[in-house]
Amino acid sequence: MTEPPSSLEPVVSRRSVSGTQNRAASRSWWDADADGYQEAHGPFLGDVDLVWCPEGLREADARLLGDVKGSRVLELGCGAAAGSRWLDGQGADVTALDLSSGMLRQARKAASRSGVSVPLVQADALAMPFPAETFDTVHTAFGAVPFITDTEALMREVFRVLRAGGAWVFATYHPMRWVFLDEPSEAGLMAVNSYFDRRPYVEQDTAGVPTYIEQHRTFGDHVRSLTAAGFILRDVLEPEWPPGHEEVWGQWSPMRGRLFPGTAIFIARRPAAS
Incomplete structure (x- = not known):
């Protein structure tokens, strides 16, 4: 999960929530x-870089999006939009979208620091303000997917804005990490939660109002939501923890990383026009 922005300990539950x-x-x-x-996390992510996950897999090395020169690319849940600025440098026509005005404020600060600006859009990933078949590629590194109740609706919306043959690449929590305690230490090696319990993780205030929510989907859930939307799943990457990488990020750590994956990256395409 993540750490709360205040010093107060959140009340944690597993329960259904509305969209x-x-x-x-x-x-x-x-x-x-x-x-x-x-x-x-800014120093790890950089101002102009596309880092897919806490394991440190970089698009400059992995090339999961392929050659983007001249392509229209959308980043969902862009945060500070470091990935979009890096893709801009690769010749892509980039748009960065996020629900949060606070994160887009950070994106503008990073643009000022780096001298690289890209169009920023504040919008809900389930109702994107773009015409159908606008983009050649849509991607996200832990944006949107883990935080949206209706995963199937998200996949349909991404499919809508993609052109025929377009790529949809998203990094998200590896489904098996849901089983373990959310700790980077040895305590995080204890399996205590059911893999099949889809109830979201909910932090709430004293009035019971949800303040932070993460959704759990199994591998099968992700595959079915992709194929139901019309995508063709091309590959799934489970990045290994690289030697010498000592960064601890939430529950990600060298100790856990050498034993089981913390990230899954799904690579899919909208079918080409017949």
């Missing part, structure tokens, strides 16, 4: 936590 509750919690959380998140 409206989910959207409100995500917007307010990331607005409040944007500065702290960027302070903690």
Whole structure:
């Protein structure tokens, strides 16, 4: 999960929430936590770089998106939009979208620092303000997918804005990490949760209002939501923890990383026009 933006310990539960509750919690959380998140993780992510995951897999090395020169590319849940600025440098026509005004504020600060600006759009990933078949590629590194109640609707919306033959690449929590305690130490090696329990992780205030929500999907759930939307799944990457990488990020750590994956990256395409 993540650390709360305040010093108060959150009340944690596993329960159903509505899409409206989910959207409100995500917007307010990331607005409040944007500065702290960027302070903690900005040096690792960089201002002009596309880092897919805490394991440190970089697009400059992995090339999961292929040659983007001249392509229209959308980043969902862009945060400070470091990935979009890097893709801009590769010749892509980039748009970066996020629900949070706080994260987009950080994106503007990073643009000022780096001298690289890309168009920023504040919008809900389930109702993107773009015509159908606008983009050649849509991608996200831990944006949107883990935080949206209706995963199937998200996949359909991404399919809508992609052109025929377009790529959809998303990095998200590896489904098996849901089983373990959310700790980077040896305590995080204890399997305590059911893999099949899809109830979201919910942090709430004393009035019971959700303040932070993460959704769990099994591997099968992800595959079915992709194929139901019309995508062809091309590959799934499970990045290994690289030697010499000592960064601890939430529950990600060298100790856990050498034993089981913390990230899954799904690579799919909208079928080409017949």
